[in-house]
Amino acid sequence: MNPFEDMRIFCQVMDSGSFTAAADQLGLSKQFVSRRLMQLEERLGVRLLNRSTRRLDVTPLGQSYYESALRLLSEVEQVEQGIAGQTVEPRGTIRLSAPLSFAMAHLGELLPLFLQRYRDVTVEVDLSDRPVDLLGEGYDLALRIGVLEDSTLIARRIASIQRVYCASPAYLAERGTPLRPEELQGHDCLPYGHSRQVQWRFEGQGNKPLLVNVTGRMRVNNGELLKDAAIAGMGITYLPTFIVEAALKDGRLVSLLDDFEPAPLALSAVYPQHRQGSRPVQVFIEFLREQLNRGVVSGAR
Structure with missing residues (x-):
């Protein structure tokens, strides 16, 4: 027994x-x-x-x-x-869930560095934009962007993710450049997700945010597809900078409404309570905090 x-x-x-x-x-x-x-x-x-x-x-x-x-x-x-830990390096397997676009932009660079540093740790990664059930599906750790739901999971903030409103030069030449958030109601927008009614949030006067209802002909739960649609001239989108940074630099996209820049999103690591003492999980979180806040990868700080 x-x-x-x-x-x-x-x-x-x-x-x-x-x-x-x-x-x-x-x-x-x-x-x-x-x-x-x-x-x-x-x-x-x-x-x-x-x-x-x-x-x-x-x-x-x-x-x-x-x-x-x-x-x-x-x-x-x-x-x-x-x-x-006083004499032995962390060892074991981390089952990780991460958002697809963020992982493609950052983890391809960071995971090899992490595994080179910790030779006895193995990482199994599942890329998904859906909020996985960590307990039910057996994950040790998940990376999540945005506001977290209340739960029994432990959350640790890793970095901040900047976002930007942007569109292609061709779209703006045809439809005009919105100078205020309210003008978006007369434009084709490319919102993230499948909600029938989407509101984009802007910094308003005082402490009250400005919420603008937006519509468009295309809604996708993947930032890469929204970026490509915006580059093709299908409308205005609102995405993290790590997705659109290259397109902004080479002129395929142009940022909009910079004076109304929204607050950054939080990138958080969440994990079950029983993984709080797992050294592989904890060293991985600290590694991400170290790398992202050092500015090694773009779009997070």
Whole structure:
């Protein structure tokens, strides 16, 4: 009997949402995981999970046990990592989720540098613009741009991402250059995402922001496609500078409304509480903070 091992298995089942997914993450059989949790419940004399053919529902006692187990496992990991860290380099695998455009612009340069510095760390990267479920899908860490939703995840700010309004010279020659945010309502715009009604935010007078409804014939949840559409003269777009910087420099795009420059977006690293003591995760976050705030890569500061 190993209480800490039982805690780890139970927490993985909770994080993964099923015995099968937890078994895959732990490299164990589904039958072994199920048997260990039954033995854990017998030893505690309580039911932690209500099982059905379709789902697992945690009981109130199970939720309490999960939260306490996470804290204990995190403390144990921090103690071990702290001792090992005095003589041993970080080692292990980081499962990372990152936005596609940001990763293409920055991680292709930074990941090799990170892996050269930490020879015993492996990184598995999934590129997606959707907000992945870190716990349910087994990620150690995700990079997110913008306002974060309230959750039990831990968030650490890494850098600021500047944004810019821009369009092609050909579009502006045909449709005119907007001088104030309100004039965007008479233009074709290229908003990010699929929302039917999109508002772009500008710095207004005092502390009150100015919100302008914009419309256009094309909406995409990928910044690279919006950049290409803007270069093709299809309208005005609003994107992070790391996506459009090269096009601004060579004149394919022109920045607009610079006097109404929006506040920068936050680039954050988010991770589950039980990964707080993971040295590979923590050194990767510190590496990104160091590189991005040093100005090694463009568009972030």
